[in-house]
Amino acid sequence: MTIFVDMDEVIADTYMAHIDWYNRDLQQCLTLEECMGKEVWQSIPEEHVDYLRDQTNQDGFFRELAVIPDSQEVLRALHEKHDVYIASAAMQFKNSLREKADWLDEHFPFIPWQNRILCGHKHILKGDILIDDRAYNLEAFDGRGIQFTSPHNIHTSGFERVTSWKEIGEKLL
Amino acid sequence: MTIFVDMDEVIADTYMAHIDWYNRDLQQCLTLEECMGKEVWQSIPEEHVDYLRDQTNQDGFFRELAVIPDSQEVLRALHEKHDVYIASAAMQFKNSLREKADWLDEHFPFIPWQNRILCGHKHILKGDILIDDRAYNLEAFDGRGIQFTSPHNIHTSGFERVTSWKEIGEKLL
Numbered sequence: 001m002t003i004f005v006d007m008d009e010v011i012a013d014t015y016m017a018h019i020d021w022y023n024r025d026l027q028q029c030l031t032l033e034e035c036m037g038k039e040v041w042q043s044i045p046e047e048h049v050d051y052l053r054d055q056t057n058q059d060g061f062f063r064e065l066a067v068i069p070d071s072q073e074v075l076r077a078l079h080e081k082h083d084v085y086i087a088s089a090a091m092q093f094k095n096s097l098r099e100k101a102d103w104l105d106e107h108f109p110f111i112p113w114q115n116r117i118l119c120g121h122k123h124i125l126k127g128d129i130l131i132d133d134r135a136y137n138l139e140a141f142d143g144r145g146i147q148f149t150s151p152h153n154i155h156t157s158g159f160e161r162v163t164s165w166k167e168i169g170e171k172l173l
Numbered sequence: 174m175t176i177f178v179d180m181d182e183v184i185a186d187t188y189m190a191h192i193d194w195y196n197r198d199l200q201q202c203l204t205l206e207e208c209m210g211k212e213v214w215q216s217i218p219e220e221h222v223d224y225l226r227d228q229t230n231q232d233g234f235f236r237e238l239a240v241i242p243d244s245q246e247v248l249r250a251l252h253e254k255h256d257v258y259i260a261s262a263a264m265q266f267k268n269s270l271r272e273k274a275d276w277l278d279e280h281f282p283f284i285p286w287q288n289r290i291l292c293g294h295k296h297i298l299k300g301d302i303l304i305d306d307r308a309y310n311l312e313a314f315d316g317r318g319i320q321f322t323s324p325h326n327i328h329t330s331g332f333e334r335v336t337s338w339k340e341i342g343e344k345l346l
Contacts, residue, residue, distance in 0.1 A: 091274065091289045094275070098268070098270055101267045112293070113265050114294050116264045117264075117291070117293070118292070120285070120290070121287050124298055125298075126296075126298060126299035127297060
């Protein structure tokens, strides 16, 4: 079985990094709770949105992301049983390419370069399962789409949903 | 129709860059003719092979590659008619990721980030046509594989072959 796994907000905590950087750089006190059901940029004053959009162009943003809990253990077990690929729509942010490769080397060294994909559209992926937080990626995928819960998608319906890597392990191992 | 196009030795002249860097750095006089039917590393003394392998880790190697003749004009026309994706097995060389993105921005700005793929294995690509110089990529692809002639593959058989971008234009436009 071929399984594609998204990076941001599935194995890497991009959402919390947006909040942390925002609070640190603009001296704010935004909480995760205030953002639930929205994108981070929808949860802040309009005059701060340009700053937020530019975070992803900053050196280190993608390199320092926290790992989503239990993703390492479950992905390692999945990798031993199935063909697991990391698939990130990273081409949007050129400075993220090297940082994402380095981040995977640090946190997911058991996923070899042959099984890493930095792309744009995900409908060009041929396989059985896509685990992703974004509805537009899951819709376009020609296979079983599993939506990984992220603060921005808690009100999205229409997809098989998982809220933790433990749950993925129970479904797929 | 979805068309995947490889980078190295299809739109970017990696092969000639290996020879040029080798001649410049080790004061050699290797010619393209001496390499025909072989990889560059098979065409040089064994004591130079480590140097050659390390070229792809050098800053600038992938950034300065020459464009394969007519690839820009034909790809632009293909892009207007079909879904064209650039698909490079770039994950093997981490330092190449940014250089390849910058190179595409310079020479193929009409291919947007959504249509660029840096990957490892190419059998995960879902589409109609793959244009590639490597037999192992074409064999694994689930569609029409077109082998682009490169010095190293002139004796390979078993695939539909093109020797120039003009020929690709005649076939696909």
